[in-house]
Amino acid sequence: MTTLSDVSxxxxxxxxxxxxxxLSPTRPFIWxxxxxxxxxxxxIIGPLVAAGVVLLGxxxxxxxxxxxxxxxxxxxxxxxxxxxxxxxxxxxxxxxTGVIVGAFYCLGxxxxxxxxxxxxxxxxxxxxxxxxxxxxxxxxxVVLPVILxxxxxxxxxxxxxxxxxVALVGGAPMPxxxxxxxxxxxxxxxxxxxxxLWYAPIWGxxxxxxxxxxxxxxxxxxxxxxxxxxxxxxxxxxxxxATLLNQRLGGLDRAFTARMGTDSPxxxxxxxxxxxxxxxxxxxxxxxxxxxxxxxxxxLRRRREPI
Amino acid sequence: MSCIEARGLRKTFGSTVALDHVDLRLDEGxxxxxxxxxxxxxxxxxNAILGLxxxxxxxxxxxxxxxxxxxxxxxxxxxxxxxxxLPRWMKVSQAIDYVAGVxxxxxxxxxxxxxxxxxxxxxxxxxxxxKGMVTQLHLALVMAIDARLLVLDEPTxxxxxxxxxxxxDSLLNDYFDRSRTIIVTTHQxxxxxxxxxxxxxxxxxxxxxxxSMEAFEARYLEVMVGPxxxxxxxxxxxxxxxxxxxxxxxxxxxxxxxxxxxxxxxxSPGIADLFVAVMGGQGAPPQGAAA
Numbered sequence: 321m322t323t324l325s326d327v328s329x330x331x332x333x334x335x336x337x338x339x340x341x342x343l344s345p346t347r348p349f350i351w352x353x354x355x356x357x358x359x360x361x362x363x364i365i366g367p368l369v370a371a372g373v374v375l376l377g378x379x380x381x382x383x384x385x386x387x388x389x390x391x392x393x394x395x396x397x398x399x400x401x402x403x404x405x406x407x408x409x410x411x412x413x414x415x416x417t418g419v420i421v422g423a424f425y426c427l428g429x430x431x432x433x434x435x436x437x438x439x440x441x442x443x444x445x446x447x448x449x450x451x452x453x454x455x456x457x458x459x460x461x462v463v464l465p466v467i468l469x470x471x472x473x474x475x476x477x478x479x480x481x482x483x484x485x486v487a488l489v490g491g492a493p494m495p496x497x498x499x500x501x502x503x504x505x506x507x508x509x510x511x512x513x514x515x516x517l518w519y520a521p522i523w524g525x526x527x528x529x530x531x532x533x534x535x536x537x538x539x540x541x542x543x544x545x546x547x548x549x550x551x552x553x554x555x556x557x558x559x560x561x562a563t564l565l566n567q568r569l570g571g572l573d574r575a576f577t578a579r580m581g582t583d584s585p586x587x588x589x590x591x592x593x594x595x596x597x598x599x600x601x602x603x604x605x606x607x608x609x610x611x612x613x614x615x616x617x618x619x620l621r622r623r624r625e626p627i
Numbered sequence: 628m629s630c631i632e633a634r635g636l637r638k639t640f641g642s643t644v645a646l647d648h649v650d651l652r653l654d655e656g657x658x659x660x661x662x663x664x665x666x667x668x669x670x671x672x673x674n675a676i677l678g679l680x681x682x683x684x685x686x687x688x689x690x691x692x693x694x695x696x697x698x699x700x701x702x703x704x705x706x707x708x709x710x711x712x713l714p715r716w717m718k719v720s721q722a723i724d725y726v727a728g729v730x731x732x733x734x735x736x737x738x739x740x741x742x743x744x745x746x747x748x749x750x751x752x753x754x755x756x757x758k759g760m761v762t763q764l765h766l767a768l769v770m771a772i773d774a775r776l777l778v779l780d781e782p783t784x785x786x787x788x789x790x791x792x793x794x795x796d797s798l799l800n801d802y803f804d805r806s807r808t809i810i811v812t813t814h815q816x817x818x819x820x821x822x823x824x825x826x827x828x829x830x831x832x833x834x835x836x837x838x839s840m841e842a843f844e845a846r847y848l849e850v851m852v853g854p855x856x857x858x859x860x861x862x863x864x865x866x867x868x869x870x871x872x873x874x875x876x877x878x879x880x881x882x883x884x885x886x887x888x889x890x891x892x893x894x895s896p897g898i899a900d901l902f903v904a905v906m907g908g909q910g911a912p913p914q915g916a917a918a
Contacts, residue, residue, distance in 0.1 A: 351728030359716050438714040441765075443679060446701040447729050625679070 348447045352455035353463060360425055363459065367468055370417035371475040374410045378479060382486050403498060404588050406483075410475045411508060415515070418468040422460040422519075426526035427537045429456040430621060437626040449621045453527065457614055460523040465512040472508055476501075500586045510592045514575040521606045522568065524613030531620045534627055567602075574600065628690075630655045630776055630808040631676060635684035638671050638832075645671040647832035648684070653825065655775065658809045660819050662902055663829035669812045672829065673780050676810070677706055689775055702731060705769045706778035713761055715754035719747055726768050738771035741801070759790035766794060770802045777802070779811040783818075791815065795822055816899045826898060828905055835905055848879050848887055849896035856890040863887070867904030878904050 357363060430453070433439040442452065483495035526541055533540040549562040575597040576590040597603060629652055636649040645668045653659050663669045674680040676688055678697030686693060691700050713722065719742070727735050742749075745763045753761055762782065769777065783791040799822050803809060813819055826843055828836040838846070852860045852875045861868075863886060865877035878896050879887060887893045896904075 348729040351725055354728070355721075355725055358718075358721055359714070433714075436715060437709065437712045440706075440708040440712040441714065443677075444701070444706045444708065445726065445729050446698065446731070448698040623681075 366421035430531035520610035524610035
């Protein structure tokens with residue numbers, strides 16, 4: 321029973337001394353982000369499961385009929401599609417899963433801590449509401465895209481090995497001689513950046529609902545915008561809000577231009593068009609809206625108590 | 628230096644007045660017991676002190692406005708609000724890592740040393756620990772923080788006797804060093820009587836009684852009176868009277884000990900008995916209302 325009292329001996333009446341050891345302001349932020357990843361393992365497990373499902377499908381497909389897929393020579397376009405399709409499919413499955421996981425993460429991020437009362441513990445530590453909300457917003461904006469990139473690349477590398485084995489059996493050229501790997505990953509990186517920025521107001525909205533709603537944050541996130549669309553339709557017979565929401569949810573094609581040829585695997589890669597994406601005000605307006613939502617979330621969390 | 632200074636502190640929720648012009652001053656190095664029935668305003672007062680809720684009136688904690696300056700204040704203030712607020716998904720090792728990561732005044736060695744005296748394993752998740760162990764873990768984290776003010780809101784609610792005793796023993800032996808200040812609320816008043824230096828009763832949002840324990844002991848006396856002296860004792864104007872095993876125990880406010888000594892055995896009353904005496908006349912709100 322002596323150890324603790326010994327260590328605390330110099331404590332009396334020297335508060336100014338302790339002030340001399342300030343933490344760097346980024347430290348609470350980084351630890352808060354780490355905390356989120358600890359708590360929400362679905363952020364990693366979800367994309368991994370999606371990748372596993374795709375890999376299993378490809379494996380079974382390869383075992384079932386490898387000759388069917390890779391011995392059809394002659395039709396270059398068909399071969400190109402067959403070659404690159406699994407890679408695109410893997411990326412698509414992981415990204416879609418990532419978006420769903422991200423949405424559910426955001427809805428729970430500032431809600432669950434109130435429901436299980438742990439907000440009282442978090443608030444007992446010197447971490448500001450701004451830091452907390454920003455650390456939670458950084459998950460869908462930064463951390464999740466990084467996780468998705470890693471999972472997609474790892475999945476594609478496994479596919480590559482699988483493809484090499486199939487090529488060996490079928491006597492075809494090795495897949496990496498024909499696949500634009502670096503370009504694929506560059507497109508993926510660009511796509512994830514675009515996804516993060518374009519969906520920023522959606523993440524912000526979900527976080528705002530998460531801190532605001534006392535229960536059923538999912539319904540509060542979805543139903544009011546739908547109701548507004550319906551009201552607009554009935555009252556003014558217009559669909560501006562619906563169009564706006566539709567564009568926001570499905571408007572990622574603006575970051576790419578239509579592909580040109582169909583002869584090589586490259587042709588099936590989406591063509592990046594950063595000038596077009598960043599050139600329209602839409603993305604910037606979205607970011608401002610996201611910032612407003614996040615500011616609202618900070619304001620509300622300051623005043624929120626356990627449910 | 629005063630740790631807490633409240634003047635005309637007021638807080639309303641709609642038409643409900645939770646705090647009604649509370650004046651309170653607490654110097655550094657004191658241990659204050661804030662005692663009151665459920666719904667008396669204890670938690671609201673603590674929330675205001677911790678900057679968790681807005682308030683009207685003046686309130687200064689360690690020289691800062693807790694609402695406006697909360698982020699800075701929380702480096703000097705710790706609290707255990709309620710029991711079992713540690714996140715259930717967290718591992719013990721993660722809890723230590725996280726607090727060490729975000730708190731500039733956290734002493735990891737202290738926390739480890741405290742935990743080593745318990746049965747808590749680093750690899751356990753909070754949800755796997757018993758209620759008593761969760762409280763031990765929380766206390767280990769809090770005691771390792773070199774804070775100037777520690778606020779405990781019903782820290783031992785629902786714990787068995789052994790854990791409760793151990794909790795206050797640790798607090799007093801390993802943490803309190805006469806430069807820190809502690810505020811504690813509890814319904815198990817008798818358990819904290821010996822550790823308090825100051826006492827405040829709160830009821831219906833008002834401070835009903837606030838004094839140091841020395842003043843409490845000087846002012847209030849209890850006499851166990853046999854039937855033969857009962858009339859004489861009642862003539863001195865007791866503020867409360869109760870029967871125990873056929874004898875009467877009378878509680879006096881500011882009556883000289885020498886006057887009471889001939890009537891029977893004189894002693895300091897328990898806080899709980901004084902609480903009943905003081906609150907009895909106040910009409911405490913029905914039990915079960917939110918604190």
